[in-house]
Amino acid sequence: MSDTRPEPEEGLAAEVRDMTEEERAEHFAQVTEAVAPDREIGVPVGDTLLEVADVSLRFGGLLALDSVSFDLKRGEILGLIGPNGAGKTTCFNVITGVYRPTAGEVRLEGRGLGRLKRHAITRHGIARTFQNIRLFDEMTALENVVVGTDARHRTSVVGALCRLPRHWREEREGVERAMALLEFVGIADRAADRAKNLPYGYQRRLEIARALATEPKLLCLDEPAAGFNPAEKDGLMSLIRKIRDDGYTVLLIEHDMRVVMGVTDRIVVLEFGKKIADGTPAHVREDPAVIAAYLGVPDDGAA
Ligand SMILES: Nc1ncnc2c1ncn2[C@@H]1O[C@H](COP(=O)(O)OP(=O)(O)OP(=O)(O)O)[C@@H](O)[C@H]1O
Numbered sequence: 045m046s047d048t049r050p051e052p053e054e055g056l057a058a059e060v061r062d063m064t065e066e067e068r069a070e071h072f073a074q075v076t077e078a079v080a081p082d083r084e085i086g087v088p089v090g091d092t093l094l095e096v097a098d099v100s101l102r103f104g105g106l107l108a109l110d111s112v113s114f115d116l117k118r119g120e121i122l123g124l125i126g127p128n129g130a131g132k133t134t135c136f137n138v139i140t141g142v143y144r145p146t147a148g149e150v151r152l153e154g155r156g157l158g159r160l161k162r163h164a165i166t167r168h169g170i171a172r173t174f175q176n177i178r179l180f181d182e183m184t185a186l187e188n189v190v191v192g193t194d195a196r197h198r199t200s201v202v203g204a205l206c207r208l209p210r211h212w213r214e215e216r217e218g219v220e221r222a223m224a225l226l227e228f229v230g231i232a233d234r235a236a237d238r239a240k241n242l243p244y245g246y247q248r249r250l251e252i253a254r255a256l257a258t259e260p261k262l263l264c265l266d267e268p269a270a271g272f273n274p275a276e277k278d279g280l281m282s283l284i285r286k287i288r289d290d291g292y293t294v295l296l297i298e299h300d301m302r303v304v305m306g307v308t309d310r311i312v313v314l315e316f317g318k319k320i321a322d323g324t325p326a327h328v329r330e331d332p333a334v335i336a337a338y339l340g341v342p343d344d345g346a347a
Pocket residue numbers: 103106108126127128129130131132133134135175
């Protein structure tokens with residue numbers, strides 16, 4: 045049965061793994077509707093969702109990204125790894141519109157993101173978390189997530205000021221969805237606490253909930269396990285799998301090799317701004333260029 049399936053299937057939940065293609069498409073359609081009611085994704089599971097095509101980015105004399113190309117299939121968990129300063133966060137910054145590439149292009153569902161601003165890219169379906177947590181410290185956990193749901197709202201500022209019925213409806217739905225998302229990431233018990241008073245692990249999960257609130261097609265996580273103990277890392281790996289099983293596609297930057305090897309379907313490796321490997325975890329961990337890039341870099345002993 046499942047032993048004839050290709051390796052990338054391994055990260056899927058058991059019940060999803062054993063489904064036929066048709067059952068799986070139906071399953072994803074149902075869960076996707078429950079978690080993200082407004083999300084419409086133009087490409088089927090397994091087709092290309094994001095393309096990073098020959099992207100270069102120059103900071104003065106430094107070529108931080110050097111003709112980097114890779115793609116991401118819908119439903120995949122793709123790891124983006126590499127030594128410190130390799131260009132991983134810069135790659136996220138290009139994908140999310142913080143920086144425009146010096147050359148090359150990023151495409152989502154076949155459409156170039158070229159001139160789109162950051163908020164427009166969020167609306168098109170790319171959300172991210174940050175290497176250094178960025179929350180609204182004085183707002184509650186719930187309010188932080190409601191802000192994320194706002195990215196999807198259709199009422200204008202004038203509509204909100206005039207208190208149009210649609211504004212109220214969207215606000216109520218936003219609160220309900222935000223609460224559901226806090227439950228989804230496992231921190232609903234602290235919904236009313238200010239972000240700054242939450243334990244560190246809760247803050248990391250809150251960032252993920254806020255990103256999910258925008259109903260992304262692609263979720264980009266920048267070192268979500270940084271500072272976690274092994275038990276917290278296991279919890280995070282389960283959450284990442286749950287996110288994917290709910291119909292999201294995930295791009296994960298992570299230094300901890302146990303997490304990367306344990307949760308991704310495929311891994312892209314950067315070194316000095318260049319892609320040096322792209323393959324399954326088993327393939328990448330044996331790659332001599334990857335081993336050389338990591339020589340002398342502590343990786344929790346798992347590589
Ligand atoms: N805004 C910037 N201006 C100038 N140089 C930058 C800027 N942002 C990043 N860099 C440089 O680009 C290179 C890639 O940085 P980046 O933050 O993408 O690395 P990274 O792979 O995320 O590393 P880490 O694992 O340490 O987070 C580094 O040499 C960094 O100093």
